[in-house]
Amino acid sequence: MKTVHFCGGMPRSGSTVLMNILQQNPNIFTTGTCALSDLIQQHVLVKSRFREQFQAMDVKQADKALYGFVMGGINGWFSELTTKPLIISKNRNWSGIFHMFKQSKYIVMLRDIRDIIESFEKINFNSLALHTVDNQSYNIVYGMSENEKLNYYLKSKNSVSASLYTEIPRMMEWFHKDPSRVIFIRYEDFTKNPIYMLEKLYKFLTEEYYEHDLDNIPSSTLYEHDNAYFCERTSHKTNSQFQYYKEPSRSLSMKFHNNIVKNLNWYYEAFYPDELKYT
Numbered sequence: 001m002k003t004v005h006f007c008g009g010m011p012r013s014g015s016t017v018l019m020n021i022l023q024q025n026p027n028i029f030t031t032g033t034c035a036l037s038d039l040i041q042q043h044v045l046v047k048s049r050f051r052e053q054f055q056a057m058d059v060k061q062a063d064k065a066l067y068g069f070v071m072g073g074i075n076g077w078f079s080e081l082t083t084k085p086l087i088i089s090k091n092r093n094w095s096g097i098f099h100m101f102k103q104s105k106y107i108v109m110l111r112d113i114r115d116i117i118e119s120f121e122k123i124n125f126n127s128l129a130l131h132t133v134d135n136q137s138y139n140i141v142y143g144m145s146e147n148e149k150l151n152y153y154l155k156s157k158n159s160v161s162a163s164l165y166t167e168i169p170r171m172m173e174w175f176h177k178d179p180s181r182v183i184f185i186r187y188e189d190f191t192k193n194p195i196y197m198l199e200k201l202y203k204f205l206t207e208e209y210y211e212h213d214l215d216n217i218p219s220s221t222l223y224e225h226d227n228a229y230f231c232e233r234t235s236h237k238t239n240s241q242f243q244y245y246k247e248p249s250r251s252l253s254m255k256f257h258n259n260i261v262k263n264l265n266w267y268y269e270a271f272y273p274d275e276l277k278y279t
Contacts, residue, residue, distance in 0.1 A: 001075050002085055004101065005205065008092035008167055009109035011159040012119040013187045017238050018109065019090055020217050021198070025210040029082035032220050034089040036077055040070055041097060070100065086207070095167040098174065104181075105205060108171045110271050111187035113264055114257045115248045116160060117153055122251075146256045154263055164267065172270065180204075186271065191245035214242035 007015055007030075019030035045066070048054045054062060078087050088107070098106060124142040141152055153160045175182040183204045190197045194214060202209045217240050250257065261268050261275060268275050 001071070002078050002087050003103070004074060004078065004087045004089060005105045005107070006094040006098070006101075007088050007090040007107040007109065008094060008163070008171075009107070009185075010111050010113070010116055010163045010168070012116045013109040013111035014185075014190050015090055015107075015109040016220070017217070017242070018107075018185075018190070019088065020220055020238055021194075021212050021214070021242075022088060023218060023220065024212050027084055027207075027210075028086045028088060029078070029084040030088045030220065031090050034091045036074065036089065037091045037093040037097070040073070041093065044070060044073070045097070067100065086205075092163055092167040095170045098170070106171055106174065106182045107201065107204075108168070108182060108184045109187065109190075110168075110184055112248075112272060112275065113160070113164075113267065114250065114252075114260050115187075117149070117260070118248065118250050118252065120160075146253060149252075150256060150259055150263075154260075164264070168267070184271065188245060191243065194242060194244075216240055217242060 007019060009015060016032070019032070022028050023030045048066060054066075057065070078089075094106070098104070121142075127142075141149065144152060152158065154164075155161070171182050171184075175184070183201065185197060185201070195212075198212060199209055217238065219238070265276070
């Protein structure tokens, strides 16, 4: 059986770059946004419960068999993709079934929410028509007022809110239960001192450190077509040379950013406490 760990967290927070860097290691295989977690949850764990033949089974037997089916499927999936022994699968939805993987660990990428939203704004700014669309009301997000954008990012269903209100709280609870299984990596720390953060990550994974070449970062072997995420404009293209931290350039108003911190006080208290004194 292969060793499988997971990577998730906030969008626009460096997970794609991190996965590409780690894939330089001849023992580590990493993914783009992995489809497997959704297949397991939606088409195996959920749908099996509605099959009469499955319902007729003894509960303990059914649970044991289904668990074995999932574990075998995961090993088979990755065995067909790579011969490397250690896998890091990137998808925030793994948090919902993390309890099934007692030997796995979870990497959670974080970033100041204000700069995540600004990053989406910059991507949208480069498109006149194919920018982010709010599926709930078919509004053009780029054309929204700042108040509408605040409500969109914090109160509607999108990649920012999905992580904020499900995955991050779940992994915070897991961390308090067992800090050896969850690591939080802030984008700002990673881009300021990547070698230190990589060393910290390898220690967390209990793997021997590998000397990475940050001037020649490869693209993922599993190419991710960004046009698949048409409803929400994003980009997973990364540079071959590591991009170090730069002071954020923000286009949205100070009032908008202060409202972000105010509305997400719990997030900033947990991960960016120094930012609270500026609002």
